[in-house]
Amino acid sequence: MKIRYLKNKEINLKSWDNCISNSFNGILYAYSWYLDILSEGWEALVYDDYKIVMPLTKKTKKGFSYLSQPFFTQQLGVFSSEKLNAEIVENFYKSIPRKYLLIDINFNSFNKINFQNVEKNIRKTYLLDLIQDYECIKKNYSKNAKKNIKKANKYGITIRNSVVPNDLINLFKENVNLKEFKEKEYNNIRKLMSIARRKKIGMFYSAYTKENNLCGASFFISIRNRVFYLFTASSKEGREKSAMFSLIDNFIKSNSRKNLTLDFEGSNVEGIERFYRGFGSIPSYYTNVRKNKLPKFIKFFMKF
Structure with a gap:
């Protein structure tokens, strides 16, 4: 599948937001206006005229480019208005430009992560059907x-x-x-x-x-x-x-x-987690993916 890498100014924001709105797994955090606030200059991976997309929430530190999860964006990853399977998610992951030497991002709960050679951490949010x-x-x-x-x-x-x-x-x-x-x-x-x-x-x-x-x-x-x-x-x-x-x-x-479904957004703090569970909410899981390709001396001297 041919996946295009787009810089921020190359993204058609109307087409992007239409994709998120029409995606079965579309979520607040992936809308362009939301990303514009929390990840200035974000970039994108796009397939077949915005039928499947993935935002790249980039940062730069000491001249090194990397991807990280911005505050107030619990999960991002791959969004699709059509089918979505583990192979497609992996193809998007492999299409991330090599210039990003550190990747530390959260895929969404509908993204099945089967690819190897990355550090994977399962995280959870709590949902309550109203x-x-x-x-x-x-x-x-x-x-x-x-x-x-x-x-x-x-x-x-x-x-x-x-x-x-x-x-x-x-x-x-x-x-x-x-x-x-x-x-x-x-x-x-x-x-x-x-x-x-x-x-x-x-x-x-x-x-x-x-x-x-x-x-x-x-x-x-x-x-x-x-x-x-x-x-x-x-x-x-x-x-x-x-x-x-x-x-x-x-x-x-x-x-x-x-x-409506109330999304408590989860927490790693036991007391807060217990507070969410106390209202009858149930856990929903998603995956954090981390891969660090920074040179060893950079890893040693800089905190990423």
């Missing part, structure tokens, strides 16, 4: 989740379906503040919030104490019948009063009986 009515969904909550929802109610936690974006970002900075997050990442999430609002696909929920203090907030994006739990934060008081249990429960109640 099509049933609220009472049916709630039956699958864990005892711990139900207990914490009651706890939040006891403390008078109230939930609203709005929040000022900067208030959510500041809440994150003050209470989470991941060291990997630089000002660039905060600017990117602001851009995502802004464009999601403009496209009317953004959803905001917030939790307040009895004293009307913001103690938790979340940003979701809803697209293609899937809602992504994209960015969230809670204060110390919010954690002590189980505010996020109440927030998610309220979100589920408000969006039950809709043809």
